Every structure is written in C-alpha cells, then in structure tokens.
Amino acid sequence: MSVGVLFVALAAASWGTLGVIATGLIDAGFTGFEVAALRVLFSAIALLAAAPLVLRSYIRTMLRHWPLLAAHSLIGVLFYNVAYFLAIAEMGVTFSVGLLYTSPVWTLLFAAILLGERPTPLRVALASGACVGVALTLGIGGGGTVPSATGIVLGLAAGASYALYPVIGKKAVKRVHSTALLFSSFIISGLATLTLSPTWSGLRRLGETSGSDAWAALLVMSLFGTIFSYFLFTRGLHTVPASTIAVITTIEPLVAIALAATILDEALSLLQYLGIGLIIASGVFSSRLGAR
Numbered sequence: 001m002s003v004g005v006l007f008v009a010l011a012a013a014s015w016g017t018l019g020v021i022a023t024g025l026i027d028a029g030f031t032g033f034e035v036a037a038l039r040v041l042f043s044a045i046a047l048l049a050a051a052p053l054v055l056r057s058y059i060r061t062m063l064r065h066w067p068l069l070a071a072h073s074l075i076g077v078l079f080y081n082v083a084y085f086l087a088i089a090e091m092g093v094t095f096s097v098g099l100l101y102t103s104p105v106w107t108l109l110f111a112a113i114l115l116g117e118r119p120t121p122l123r124v125a126l127a128s129g130a131c132v133g134v135a136l137t138l139g140i141g142g143g144g145t146v147p148s149a150t151g152i153v154l155g156l157a158a159g160a161s162y163a164l165y166p167v168i169g170k171k172a173v174k175r176v177h178s179t180a181l182l183f184s185s186f187i188i189s190g191l192a193t194l195t196l197s198p199t200w201s202g203l204r205r206l207g208e209t210s211g212s213d214a215w216a217a218l219l220v221m222s223l224f225g226t227i228f229s230y231f232l233f234t235r236g237l238h239t240v241p242a243s244t245i246a247v248i249t250t251i252e253p254l255v256a257i258a259l260a261a262t263i264l265d266e267a268l269s270l271l272q273y274l275g276i277g278l279i280i281a282s283g284v285f286s287s288r289l290g291a292r
Helices: 003-016 018-027 032-054 056-064 066-091 093-100 103-114 121-137 149-172 178-193 197-208 213-237 242-248 251-263 270-291
Strands: none
Touching: 003 018, 003 213, 003 242, 003 251, 018 032, 018 066, 018 093, 018 213, 018 251, 032 056, 032 066, 032 178, 032 197, 032 213, 056 066, 056 178, 066 093, 066 149, 066 178, 093 121, 093 149, 093 251, 093 270, 103 121, 103 149, 121 270, 149 178, 178 213, 197 213, 251 270
C-alpha cells in the first residue's frame, strides 16, 4: 500500500466517525444545527490562525472572486454540515449517510445545468441505480424502519450540497489556487456562523456542560475529522489516481454504518443495507467514469 493510498483511506475513515461523534453530542443536549455550526466555527478558527502564513500571495485573487468563493463555502460547507447533522438528529447515522451518498446523482444533474456537461447513457443508468438504492434504503418494497419525511428531505439536501461543493469548486479552482479555496471554504462559513443563533446557543451550552467530553468531541470533529483529514486527503491526491480515490473513499460510509450498528445499535433490514450498497456502488462507478 502506497503512502498516498494510506492518507486517503485514513481521511475517509475519519469522516466516517463524524456521525457517531455528532450523535453523542446530540444525546448530550446539543441540536444538530449547533453541532454543525460549532464544527465549522472551530475549523475556521484553526485555519484563521494559519491564514497569515499561507494566504499572503492569494489575497488579491480571493477578493476579486469573493462571490464565487462565498457560494462555494456557504452551500458546500455550511449548508451541507447543517443539513447532514440535522438529518442525523432526525433519523440516525445509517439513513443519513446512505442519503448523503446520493451525491453522484446530484452531481450529474448540477454538472449538466451549471457546467454544460452532457450525461452519457451509462451515467444515466448509474444515476438510476442510485435512485433504486434510495428507494430500497427508505423501505419502499417492504421491511425495515422508514425514516420521517423531514429526515429524508434533510438527507437528500445534504447529498445535493455535498455534490455542489466540487461542482462549484471546479469553477472556482480555475480562478484561485486550491489552497486558497480550501481555506476560504471554511473561513467564510465560519464567519457566517457568527450571525446564527444556534452558534451562540451551542457555545453557551458548551460552557455550561460539566466535564470535557463535549469539548473533546468538538475538537476531534474539527481538528481530526476536518482539518487533518482534509490535509491527508489533499496530500493523497498528489499520488493516487482519481479513479482509485473513488473506491477508497467508500470507506467513509462503511465505517459510519459499522459504527452506527455496533455503538448506536442502528439496525436496518437486509433490503435496506442492499439499497445503501447500491447507492455506494453507483457512486464509485460514476466517479471512475468522471476520472477517465
């Protein structure tokens, strides 16, 4: 195993732990919105500390293209985090991560609308396979617990915003350096969280909690599950082919589902697990086609 493959695998595995950590914070009294806002805020603070050393040569370009960078950040980072963690609070980790991985279907749609890319018959077939997977995951066809309508909408919204992150990023990276894009994506959203009441209620709740468990969980989510994992992932991008990365990153939903089953006792029917597998497989093959 190459070092690059190891980096990507570790990054994907760390993202897979976020659902369980978020569930622990939600069980401790935090709302899903508060968890999302605090994760983004803590990540932004850490990146702001390094920004003077890293962003000196990129400031003018970033200011010139700030509307595009703001859209990339607010949709692909802030809205995604809020939708995903609200979905976890509403229907648990397993359903949420399953619907999150509908992102290749959304990417197909957004790439056609925003980038003018024409979908091939094979891509349409893969998107259809993912839709069948969603239907099975949601219990259509019999068996298993069916999530709430609110949870389904939030899970699909998380998948859509997750897909928009690279689609808008593809436009942005033609204008600004990828390092500047990474920093701006979290810093802009971090500043935006300061205008949201859940951020302040979450900070108050954090200050009122006895013990250090909540602080530790948020720091792990922000430093390990966000900044360090993105650092590993981008390092891996330099040496690992994109088609290989598409396969390796399936570790994320597999870790999330395994942890949800063992730690949170979230159990689905065999048909629903089959649906999640179909969603992930469709995403892998779609990503491999994109890499080619």
